[in-house]
Amino acid sequence: MELRRDPFHAIADPTRRQIIGMLAQKPQNLNSLAEQFDMSRQAISLHVKILNECGIITINQIGRERICHAKLEKLEEVSAWVSQYKEFWTERFAALEKHLETIKSKSK
Amino acid sequence: MELRRDPFHAIADPTRRQIIGMLAQKPQNLNSLAEQFDMSRQAISLHVKILNECGIITINQIGRERICHAKLEKLEEVSAWVSQYKEFWTERFAALEKHLETIKSKSK
DNA sequence: TCCATATGCAAGTATTTGTTTGCAAATATA
DNA sequence: TATATTTGCAAACAAATACTTGCATATGGA
Numbered sequence: 001m002e003l004r005r006d007p008f009h010a011i012a013d014p015t016r017r018q019i020i021g022m023l024a025q026k027p028q029n030l031n032s033l034a035e036q037f038d039m040s041r042q043a044i045s046l047h048v049k050i051l052n053e054c055g056i057i058t059i060n061q062i063g064r065e066r067i068c069h070a071k072l073e074k075l076e077e078v079s080a081w082v083s084q085y086k087e088f089w090t091e092r093f094a095a096l097e098k099h100l101e102t103i104k105s106k107s108k
Numbered sequence: 109m110e111l112r113r114d115p116f117h118a119i120a121d122p123t124r125r126q127i128i129g130m131l132a133q134k135p136q137n138l139n140s141l142a143e144q145f146d147m148s149r150q151a152i153s154l155h156v157k158i159l160n161e162c163g164i165i166t167i168n169q170i171g172r173e174r175i176c177h178a179k180l181e182k183l184e185e186v187s188a189w190v191s192q193y194k195e196f197w198t199e200r201f202a203a204l205e206k207h208l209e210t211i212k213s214k215s216k
Numbered sequence: 217t218c219c220a221t222a223t224g225c226a227a228g229t230a231t232t233t234g235t236t237t238g239c240a241a242a243t244a245t246a
Numbered sequence: 247t248a249t250a251t252t253t254g255c256a257a258a259c260a261a262a263t264a265c266t267t268g269c270a271t272a273t274g275g276a
Contacts, residue, residue: 003232004122012120013234014112017189024193031252043235045254050233064243064252073197075190081125082187085132089181110234111262121264139222151265153223158263172222172273 007074008081010054015039016047023057023070030066115182116189118162123147124155131165131178138174 011017019033034044048068051057056074060067119125127141142152156176159165164182168175 004120008120008122008125011186011189012112012116014116015234017116020193024196029252039234040236041253042237042255046234066253070193070196072193075193076197078119078186079190079194081119082183082190085128085178085180085183086187088132088178089184123264137222147264148266149223150225150267154264174223 005050005053005055007054007056007077010051010056010074011078013047015044016051019044019047019051020056020070020072023068024072027060027067027069029068033068113158113161113163115162115164115185118159118164119183119186121155123152124159127152127155127159128164128178128180131176132180135168135175135177137176141176 022033030045030048031041034041037044052059056071058069058071060069130141138153138156139149142149145152160167164179166177166179
């Protein structure tokens with residue numbers, strides 16, 4: 001198998017999505033994050049490591065603390081991928097479809 | 109571990125993203141999909157099964173064929189999650205930041 | 217009916233994931 | 247300097263993933 005370290009992998013796990021959410025609000029260190037979960041510090045540490053490898057967070061070592069920051073622009077890749085299909089479910093698309101139908105029936 | 113069957117899991121794998129892309133263009137059966145990959149039919153079959161479990165595709169049995177359709181509106185969940193952070197990297201936000209900076213410096 | 221086609225199911229394998237516990241190392245503070 | 251805090255590393259483990267190959271089954275067409 002192959003190790004996949006991209007934003008899609010980063011957000012695949014719900015715990016990781018939560019961590020991203022927390023860091024988006026406020027940069028914080030590992031222990032501070034871990035305290036907010038019902039899970040061992042090590043488990044969170046691993047998720048943080050993965051998020052870092054996926055490039056979606058940045059870690060800044062200050063003394064013994066490692067402050068994590070969200071690098072949200074990495075979500076752009078996901079956003080771009082998803083939005084190419086957005087037209088298939090948004091209202092705007094429904095309206096466009098309707099419009100095209102109108103044109104079609106007129107040209108008959 | 110726990111089985112996660114949601115759109116985030118569906119799009120975490122690059123092969124599955126490709127399958128979604130293909131089905132978005134044209135509904136097709138399993139073999140037709142498999143032929144376009146350098147991978148066994150079984151491997152694709154498994155991905156299709158997972159996509160189905162994640163609710164992102166629909167399978168329609170017609171005779172011996174199983175036609176797969178993309179159900180792209182399921183991506184809405186991903187889209188919504190990502191877009192809550194969009195302001196942090198879009199130009200619009202950059203412009204807003206700049207504006208706030210201007211206000212700040214003026215109020216000094 | 218015979219054969220090709222479309223698919224499922226089962227077993228097997230290597231790797232990854234998500235998690236825990238215990239221990240070591242570095243840094244801050246009293 | 248002694249102690250508490252923040253963290254990393256390593257080992258362990260069960261379950262999931264991403265594949266493969268081989269065989270069975272159902273359907274469609276000659």
